[in-house]
Amino acid sequence: MTFLALSMILTKKITEQKKNLSRIFLFGFVLGLTVLARIDFMLIAVTVLFTLLFTGALSKKEFVLILIIIFFTVLPWLYFILITQGSIIPSSASVQTGFTSVEFSYRIDQFFYSMFSNYLPWLHSGQTQSIIIYLAALIFIGYLFRFQKVFVKKFFQIPVIKYWSTGIIIISAVYLAFASQPYFFFRYLSVNMLIAIPFLALLILNLLLNRSKKFKYTFISIVLFVFFINTGYYFHYPKQVTSLALRTAFLEENNFFNKKVGMAQSGISGYFFDNVINLDGKVNNNALNAIKVNYLYNYIARENISILIEWKEWFDNLPSSDLKRNWQISDNQIKDNKTLVMIKK
Template identity: 25%
Template sequence: MSLVKNSYRILIFKKLSCNSIDQFKAITLFKVMALVLLLIALSLTLLPYHYLINRQLIDDSFYEFTIAYNIGTGKGITIDGHLPTNGFQPAFVFLISPIFWLLKGDKYLAIRLIFLVHFVFYIAAAFLFAIIARKAFRGIIGYSEEFAFWCVFLLYLSNPEITSLHFNGLETGCLLFFYSMLWWYYQKTGLQRWRDYIIFGILLGLTILVRIDVVFLVIIISLFQFFHPSSIPFRIRLGRFLLIAGLALIISSPWWLYNLLVFGNFQPTSGLAQKLWAIDFPRVKTALQILINHLSPFNYSSLFWLPTKFVNYNYLVIFLDIFHLFLLIGGIFILLSNRHSLSLRLDLDKKYFRRSIIFGLLLAIFGLVLLLYYTLSSWALFFYHRYFCVFLLFGILLSGVITGILFTRYPKLVIYFFIAVTILISMKYIFTVIKSRIKPYVSPQLKLVQDFVPEREYVGAGQSGRLGYFRERTINLDGKVNFYALRCQDITWDHQKGMPEFLRKNNINWICDWRPFIVKYLGKDPIIYGWRLIKEDSGWYLYHYEGSQ
C-alpha cells in the first residue's frame, strides 16, 4: 500500500515538473506586470493636487493630516491648534508628522510625500505577504518557491480593494503591513525561544498603536499561548502569556493613559462618535457583503465601469453581491475538487505550513471578532470595508492557491488573465490622468466655504476633515476629533438641542454639511434657531446664523 501511494506521488510530481518551462515564462511576466503596477502606484504622487485632495483621499484622512501638521509644527496633539484631541490612530499620525516639520508646514507638498509613505507600506506589505506564501505554498501542486512569491506579489499589487486602502490617506495600508509582518514573523520563528516572544510582543504593541482594535488579536494570541499545548508546564505557558500580553500593553500604554487621563475614556472620540450598540439588519447585510467581497478570489469587478445612469443602482449591487458569492463558492469548489493533490503538501516541509495555518486561524478568529464587534457597535457602514480589511489577506491566499491549481492545467489562460488585469488597471489609470487634466474637480463643501464664508469667521461641519486641513477656523461638530462637540451629540441621529447652544457658545455662525448632519444639529427647520440657507451644491448645504426668532 505504501509503495502504491509513493508511486502515485512520484507520478504526480513528474507530471507537474513538465510545467517548469511554463513557470519560468510566467515568473518573467509576473515580474514585468508587477513593475508596471508599482510604477502606476508610484505615479499617483504626481497626479494634480485637486484630484489627490478631492478624489483619491477620503475626508477622514485629513483629520490625521491636520493633527500631524499641528504636531510637526509644534502646536501639539490638537485638531485646531488649541484644544487637545485623541480622534486618530497614533502610529501613522506620528510617523508622518516629521514631514510637516521638514517642509515647514507646506500642506500641499506634504500630501505628495505622504503618498510616498503609502507606497513604501504598499510594496513592503506585498513583499512580506509574498514571502509568507512562498514558504507556505512550497511544493503545493507544482509550485516553485519563486513562482509562489511572484504570483502572490502580483495578486496583492493588483487587488483594487487593497490598492484603494493603501492609498486612501488613512492608516489602513500601514495596518496591512503589520498584519503581514506578524504573520511572517510567526511563520519564520514559530515562537520557539523567549527572544521570539519578546520581539513578537513588541510587534503586537506597535500594531495596537497602528490601530487600537488589534487589542483583540493580542488577547486571542495570548490566550492561545497560555492554553496550547496543555502538555507544556504551567509556568512556561504563563510566562509566554505574560511576555506577549505584557509587552504589548507596555508598548501601547502611553496611548491608553493619554486617552484615560485627558478624555476619561480608553476609546478615542473617533470611535465613540460612531458607536451605537444595536442589532440592525442593514449592518448585518453590509458586514456579510464586505466579508464575501474580501474573501472572493480574483475580485476585479471594480475595474469595470458600471453604468449607474442607465441601470438601477440597487440591481447592480445585487448583481455584484451574487457575482462575489459565485467567485467565493467557485474558489472553494476548486479547492475541494483538488483536495487529494493538495493533501500531498502535508508531507512536505511541515514546519512552515503548520505555522502559517496556526497564525492564519488566529487571524481569522480575530477577523470574526471584529466582524461581530463592529456590526453590533458601529453605525458607520461606509467604513466596514476598512474595519474588516484583514479578510483581504485570506482572499489573496485563496487566489494564490487557485492560481497554482489552474496553472498546472491551463498555464496560458492564467498568463492571459493576469495580462488582461494589468491592461485594465493601466487603462483605468490613464483614464484617471486624462480626466483629472480635462475636468478638474473641487469639493463642493470647500467651494461653498471659500465663496461665502469670510476668512475671519468660524465654520462648523460634521464632515470637516478636508475643510479643516485647508482652513484654520473650522470646527468639527460630529465629535470624531472634537471631544467637546461629542458631549452634546445625540448618537441616535435624532435632533439634539444641545448643538445650537454649542454653536452659539463657540461663536460659530456658519455650517456647511450634508443634509442629514444639518438635520441632526439644527432639526428639520433650522430657521427656528435663526439659521438661514445660503446655498446648496451637490448635496452640501451652507447655513448662516442670523439671529434666533
C-alpha cells in the same frame, strides 16, 4: 496593516515551534505596535494569543509575557491619552462606537459590500454601486463551492490562517454591531485583506498548476487587462475624500467666512477655515460630550452654528422635527451626490 502582516508571520513561526525568548519579545512588541496603530486591533491580538495558548503553541508563561510586553508598548500612549482627554479610550474611537440610528438595511449593505470587496481586488464599482460587487461575489462563491471546496478546506486548516481568521471574524462582527458610522466599514473591514491576499494568491497558483503555457499566458493577460482597466477607472472615480476637499472651495465661493459652519468630517476644511466647528467629537471634546448624552443638536444650537455641511446620512443622527422647523436645504449644494448643505432659517 504592515504590523498585522508582520504579526501573522511571527504567528506562523510560533505555530511551527520556531520560537525563542527574543522572538517572543519581538512578537509582543509588534502586536503592541499593531494596537498603537488601531486600538480596536487589541481584540484581534488577544484572540490570536488565546488561540495560540489553547492549542499549546504558547505556554502560559509565554502568553503572560507577551501581554506584559503589549501593555508596556502601549503604556506611554495610554498615559498621554489619559492626561489629555481624561480617558484611556481616545475620542476618535469612542465617537465611532455605539448603537446608531442608521437604518438596518444600509448598515447590512455597507457591511457585506465592504467585506466582499476584499476578495475582488480587480473590481472597483464605487460604493454606490454595490450590486456589481454582490453579483461578482455570488459568482465567485458559486465557483469556489462547485470547483474549489477541497482547496478552501485545506486553506483554512493552515494554523496561522485559522487563528487569524477567528480574530478577524470576531472583530468584523463587532464592527457590524457597534460601529456607529457604517460608511466607514470599507476602511474597517480592510483587515480582511490579511486573509484575502494569501487566499487569492494560493488559489491562482492552484488554478495555474499543471496548465498549458497558453492557458497561463491567457489567464495572466486577462488579469492584467482587468487590473489596469479598473485601476484607471478607480483613479478617475470620485472618492469619499473628494467630497471633503470640495467643501473648502464651496465655503470660499459662497463667502462663508463670518458664519459658524458645522461639519462632522471637518479635517480638511477646519485646517483652512477657523469658523469650521468639528461635530463628530474627534477634535472637539464639547461635541463629543454632547454626542455621548444625545444632545448634539442642542450643542449646535448653543454654538449658534448657522450652516451644516455633511454627508446626507449623518443628518439621520439629528432630530428630524427640529431640522424641519429650524433648518432648510440650501439652494447652493456641493455637487458630489453625497453631501447635504443646510442653513438655519
